[in-house]
Amino acid sequence: MSVRPENAQKFAAVWMEVYSKNGTAKDVSAILKIDHRDMMRRRRTTEDFLGKRLPSLGGREPLRHVPQYTQDITVSGTVIVASDLHHWPDHEPFAWFMLVEAVKQYKPVEVWLNGDIFDWSQLRFPRKGWEERPSAMEEMECARDRTQALTKACDKVKAKKRLTMGNHDERFDKYLSLRASEMEGFPGMTFDSQIRNWEQGWEIYHSLMVNGHTMVKHAWHGGVHGAYNNVLRSGVSMVTGHSHKLHARHWSDYRGVRWAIETGFIGEIQGPQFGYGDGNPADWCPGFAVLHFDGEHLDHELIECHGKQARMNGKWWYRDDYPCTRL
Numbered sequence: 001m002s003v004r005p006e007n008a009q010k011f012a013a014v015w016m017e018v019y020s021k022n023g024t025a026k027d028v029s030a031i032l033k034i035d036h037r038d039m040m041r042r043r044r045t046t047e048d049f050l051g052k053r054l055p056s057l058g059g060r061e062p063l064r065h066v067p068q069y070t071q072d073i074t075v076s077g078t079v080i081v082a083s084d085l086h087h088w089p090d091h092e093p094f095a096w097f098m099l100v101e102a103v104k105q106y107k108p109v110e111v112w113l114n115g116d117i118f119d120w121s122q123l124r125f126p127r128k129g130w131e132e133r134p135s136a137m138e139e140m141e142c143a144r145d146r147t148q149a150l151t152k153a154c155d156k157v158k159a160k161k162r163l164t165m166g167n168h169d170e171r172f173d174k175y176l177s178l179r180a181s182e183m184e185g186f187p188g189m190t191f192d193s194q195i196r197n198w199e200q201g202w203e204i205y206h207s208l209m210v211n212g213h214t215m216v217k218h219a220w221h222g223g224v225h226g227a228y229n230n231v232l233r234s235g236v237s238m239v240t241g242h243s244h245k246l247h248a249r250h251w252s253d254y255r256g257v258r259w260a261i262e263t264g265f266i267g268e269i270q271g272p273q274f275g276y277g278d279g280n281p282a283d284w285c286p287g288f289a290v291l292h293f294d295g296e297h298l299d300h301e302l303i304e305c306h307g308k309q310a311r312m313n314g315k316w317w318y319r320d321d322y323p324c325t326r327l
């Protein structure tokens with residue numbers, strides 16, 4: 001039996017909305033005002049049209065401890081997630097080039113920047129010796145101008161753009177609220193308002209709960225066993241940044257399989273933002289993750305950038321002409 005595309009899309013949207021709220025098939029029938037048999041028939045024709053199964057309803061335990069400031073969202077398809085950009089004037093890393101290329105290649109439904117878009121190097125504790133740092137304004141202009149290329153790539157493939165806050169991003173509001181608390185409410189005094197001024201359509205969040213099974217936030221556990229602790233203790237899959245590590249930790253128990261994915265960073269290990277590391281080796285990796293959401297399933301690819309080359313989408317990418325020379 002054939003189905004009109006708009007009807008299939010509408011049915012799938014209702015189904016996924018009910019799924020995201022841990023609803024049942026009865027809820028779908030009630031919303032669409034059709035009986036159970038008709039509803040199941042439309043489920044099958046919709047699945048045939050979409051070429052994939054819709055997830056089972058009513059089979060999951062509702063999540064009981066999702067923070068009130070976490071945004072519940074439903075996603076079906078590919079998402080590119082990158083974190084820890086620490087944008088720095090006159091220093092554009094190869095991983096940034098790869099991130100923009102990835103959006104063009106994968107045509108994701110969403111792109112997430114998972115915290116530390118900024119470094120805000122001037123807004124922290126005293127500088128190290130006489131090291132040179134960009135001003136806050138220079139960082140702002142750099143981040144805004146550089147993000148335009150990513151925004152353009154996202155808009156071309158109609159990807160939704162989300163940004164979650166990192167500890168470095170929070171420095172902006174912290175700095176002003178500590179030193180100019182009497183100015184609260186004035187235009188431009190919040191990080192949020194600065195990003196909106198860009199008019200590039202990035203929506204800002206604390207954290208995201210995706211399809212009821214994956215928490216996306218900048219940071220939780222750190223250290224060598226950070227990913228292990230994240231996946232074990234959260235009870236869901238987790239996608240985090242902050243550590244600058246790029247890897248995935250699998251955990252399997254009687255309830256099924258889940259993941260902790262740490263998404264690397266968009267920079268260079270010996271980049272000028274990271275002078276605090278004193279040039280010591282670090283277990284970091286420039287790159288990002290490509291996630292695939294299909295109902296209750298989460299799959300992933302990690303895109304590692306080494307110097308001026310990376311492997312992505314089944315082939316090698318090089319940029320010998322790229323200006324950066326540090327690994």
Ligand SMILES: [Fe+2]
Nearest residue numbers: 116166167242
């Ligand atoms: Fe961070």
